[in-house]
Amino acid sequence: MQQTNEGQGLILAGKTAIVTGAGSGIGRAAAIKLARAGANVCLFDLMDDRTEDVEQEIRDMGREAEFYDVDVSNSGRMEAAFRAAAERFGSLDVLFANAGINGTLAPIEELTPEAWDETLSINLRGTFLAVKNTIPHMKTNGGSIIVTSSINGNRKYSGFGMSAYSSSKAGQVAFTKMAALELARYRIRVNAICPGAIKTNIGENTHRTKAVDDISIPVEYPEGSQPLEHGPGQPEQVADLVLFLASAQSSHITGTEIYIDGAETLL
Numbered sequence: 001m002q003q004t005n006e007g008q009g010l011i012l013a014g015k016t017a018i019v020t021g022a023g024s025g026i027g028r029a030a031a032i033k034l035a036r037a038g039a040n041v042c043l044f045d046l047m048d049d050r051t052e053d054v055e056q057e058i059r060d061m062g063r064e065a066e067f068y069d070v071d072v073s074n075s076g077r078m079e080a081a082f083r084a085a086a087e088r089f090g091s092l093d094v095l096f097a098n099a100g101i102n103g104t105l106a107p108i109e110e111l112t113p114e115a116w117d118e119t120l121s122i123n124l125r126g127t128f129l130a131v132k133n134t135i136p137h138m139k140t141n142g143g144s145i146i147v148t149s150s151i152n153g154n155r156k157y158s159g160f161g162m163s164a165y166s167s168s169k170a171g172q173v174a175f176t177k178m179a180a181l182e183l184a185r186y187r188i189r190v191n192a193i194c195p196g197a198i199k200t201n202i203g204e205n206t207h208r209t210k211a212v213d214d215i216s217i218p219v220e221y222p223e224g225s226q227p228l229e230h231g232p233g234q235p236e237q238v239a240d241l242v243l244f245l246a247s248a249q250s251s252h253i254t255g256t257e258i259y260i261d262g263a264e265t266l267l
């Protein structure tokens with residue numbers, strides 16, 4: 001379905017969006033939703049067939065889509081990719097800084113500094129690099145930045161072994177608030193979204209040590225259950241929130257974190 005504003009056509013017509021982690025899950029759903037609303041979309045991800053599929057799907061809608069093979073934690077590659085995207089599309093209007101990994105889930109006693117660094121590099125440094133490289137291309141016309149954090153950044157129980165992931169997600173919320181304050185003078189809004197469990201491919205590359213399984217505390221509700229959905233939410237439900245934050249319909253919202261978790265956090 002096309003996303004329109006009554007009588008005003010597509011709500012992101014003529015806009016350009018960058019989506020990191022666009023090859024799968026929440027990023028993929030958001031890239032397609034933003035394109036349906038009229039945006040041309042730059043797809044940032046690691047080389048993967050799945051990203052090429054999204055690129056084709058968006059082109060089939062009659063929008064422009066370009067895939068950039070980039071590791072979000074690599075400063076030089078990120079700078080070059082943003083420059084190339086801006087040269088191709090002109091100014092950038094929307095950034096969805098979404099790429100992320102669970103990384104290694106291990107008790108702190110067993111977590112290696114390398115595993116800690118990997119999670120923080122992709123989730124937190126990757127967000128910093130995306131926002132930093134967006135500013136020169138967004139500061140003239142303003143725009144909207146949306147960061148994918150998680151309910152795990154601020155939760156009474158996230159499961160054992162989540163110290164690196166949860167730290168990266170809490171850091172993203174703090175970074176979002178500071179960025180919103182700094183960038184308001186350019187009319188750039190910055191918000192974080194905090195999904196609960198969403199049905200995606202994020203578990204594919206997660207490494208869980210045996211110790212995590214052995215010491216995890218059983219919770220009253222099975223992991224991933226949500227009062228509203230009785231299970232994980234769908235990436236398309238998160239994409240609806242991304243579209244709202246990307247559009248002028250959220251023009252007075254900045255510096256905040258929005259939970260999208262079917263009340264999972266209240267359990």
Ligand code: NAD
Nearest residue numbers: 021023024025026045071072099100150197198200201202
């Ligand atoms: P996913 O694995 O389906 O998609 C993540 C995408 O990010 C993949 O396409 C992957 O290739 C890409 N990616 C990973 N490392 C990258 C790197 N270094 N450079 C560029 N791209 C990279 O997972 P998802 O669930 O859609 O995750 C998206 C975001 O949502 C993540 O930040 C994750 O922490 C967050 N999140 C997910 C859930 C959930 O339950 N799925 C809940 C809360 C938050």
